[in-house]
Amino acid sequence: MLLSQKPQILIFMQHWLKHNCFAVLITVSVALSLISCKNQQPSDQQLSNQQCSPIKFENPSQGYAAMSRLFAAEDGLYMSWVEQIDSLATLKFAKFDGTNWTKANTIASGTDWFVNWADFPAIAVNDGNIFAHYLQKSAPDTYTYDIKYKVYNTLNGQWSEGKKLHTDTTKSEHGFVSVIPYGKGGFMASWLDGRNTVHVPDSLRQMTLRAGIVNADASLGLQWQLDERVCDCCATSIAQTPDGPMVVYRDRSPDEIRDIYSVQFKDSLWTQPKVVYKDDWHINGCPVNGPSISSGGGVTAVSWFTNANDNPLVKMTTSKDSGKTYGMPYELNYMSAVGRVATVVDSRGWSYTIFMSDDGMEQTWVRLDVEDASQKTIKNTNLFGLSSDRASGFPQVAVFNQYLYVSYTNSIKEKSEVKTLKIPLEQIEFLKE
Numbered sequence: 001m002l003l004s005q006k007p008q009i010l011i012f013m014q015h016w017l018k019h020n021c022f023a024v025l026i027t028v029s030v031a032l033s034l035i036s037c038k039n040q041q042p043s044d045q046q047l048s049n050q051q052c053s054p055i056k057f058e059n060p061s062q063g064y065a066a067m068s069r070l071f072a073a074e075d076g077l078y079m080s081w082v083e084q085i086d087s088l089a090t091l092k093f094a095k096f097d098g099t100n101w102t103k104a105n106t107i108a109s110g111t112d113w114f115v116n117w118a119d120f121p122a123i124a125v126n127d128g129n130i131f132a133h134y135l136q137k138s139a140p141d142t143y144t145y146d147i148k149y150k151v152y153n154t155l156n157g158q159w160s161e162g163k164k165l166h167t168d169t170t171k172s173e174h175g176f177v178s179v180i181p182y183g184k185g186g187f188m189a190s191w192l193d194g195r196n197t198v199h200v201p202d203s204l205r206q207m208t209l210r211a212g213i214v215n216a217d218a219s220l221g222l223q224w225q226l227d228e229r230v231c232d233c234c235a236t237s238i239a240q241t242p243d244g245p246m247v248v249y250r251d252r253s254p255d256e257i258r259d260i261y262s263v264q265f266k267d268s269l270w271t272q273p274k275v276v277y278k279d280d281w282h283i284n285g286c287p288v289n290g291p292s293i294s295s296g297g298g299v300t301a302v303s304w305f306t307n308a309n310d311n312p313l314v315k316m317t318t319s320k321d322s323g324k325t326y327g328m329p330y331e332l333n334y335m336s337a338v339g340r341v342a343t344v345v346d347s348r349g350w351s352y353t354i355f356m357s358d359d360g361m362e363q364t365w366v367r368l369d370v371e372d373a374s375q376k377t378i379k380n381t382n383l384f385g386l387s388s389d390r391a392s393g394f395p396q397v398a399v400f401n402q403y404l405y406v407s408y409t410n411s412i413k414e415k416s417e418v419k420t421l422k423i424p425l426e427q428i429e430f431l432k433e
């Protein structure tokens with residue numbers, strides 16, 4: 001047989017492939033998708049109809065544990081949490097490299113801490129340095145406590161002594177801290193500061209929003225008052241945008257309108273407070289439901305809870321000019337919202353928001369909403385059921401090494417534990433409904 005001549009079987013295969021190549025590609029694509037999804041799930045995870053479940057995995061927390069916070073750095077995913085034995089509270093952290101956790105490391109402990117489901121420690125990492133804070137009682141009154149912080153310096157391998165984040169000496173409420181890396185090995189934090197709620201007439205008592213710099217050596221840098229009157233107990237949130245750090249928070253007008261506002265640090269100055277969206281939520285008290293901000297891939301996303309007009313909603317808006325302008329917000333919940341939002345934006349500009357919703361019966365769900373950079377909804381689904389009790393706290397979310405990570409407090413009767421799960425980013429669209 002001459003080399004130029006083709007056996008009949010090859011001629012047949014060429015002809016068949018010519019007319020069936022699309023079917024082959026679809027078949028191979030589906031097979032690879034199934035294999036990929038299955039290979040990324042542990043053996044006890046079920047796979048059906050190309051749909052995947054979040055992967056639950058163990059973490060180093062032990063005993064009565066709660067109040068986890070996540071921070072994604074280049075070298076790993078950091079998680080802090082609080083463990084309690086009677087009156088002794090201990091703040092710990094560990095790092096996950098994508099495969100294994102380090103052992104749990106103790107940051108600080110005390111019997112005089114203010115331990116609260118909504119106002120809890122934060123953690124951040126910058127060039128190997130680690131910032132962490134806790135709340136320490138300054139007087140017997142329930143809501144009288146200071147923000148104490150410690151910094152681990154990677155050069156000397158030691159934690160600093162606990163120091164007070166705010167510079168006033170009033171016996172008042174200080175808390176709801178959010179923090180980001182800033183400068184060379186340092187940090188920028190925002191918090192609620194109650195120094196103007198004491199030693200003044202009732203009509204002048206106002207919670208303020210403040211921010212400040214913590215240097216790599218744990219010393220304090222500049223501090224600023226950002227807003228003179230804000231909601232008393234809604235968490236702050238801070239993110240680094242392309243134009244500088246931005247803080248979002250719940251404001252409080254003289255008429256008790258409590259909508260979400262933002263301020264930005266640009267050219268060494270803070271901008272004037274600006275409303276993110278005018279919900280006109282009138283409420284004579286703090287809803288304990290702060291906003292969340294994250295920025296990446298040229299997209300800055302802000303999510304929040306509102307109950308304006310007795311319509312409980314979780315909303316999100318995005319900006320492509322670092323918060324100068326925001327798009328029209330859109331609603332994320334298809335059921336009655338509970339709130340407790342957390343948003344993270346990845347390097348592509350995709351946003352991942354978790355929040356709690358009530359199905360109107362007996363079940364409260366932690367839901368996940370995923371939007372691409374053009375605000376097209378990729379997924380909006382229930383992740384897992386969770387008690388709406390305060391003890392469940394605020395679920396957390398982070399993106400690290402092509403996975404979405406979630407941590408939360410599972411509180412049942414007298415037991416409380418920190419749970420963690422992960423989802424491959426490439427498989428999010430296949431999550432079970």
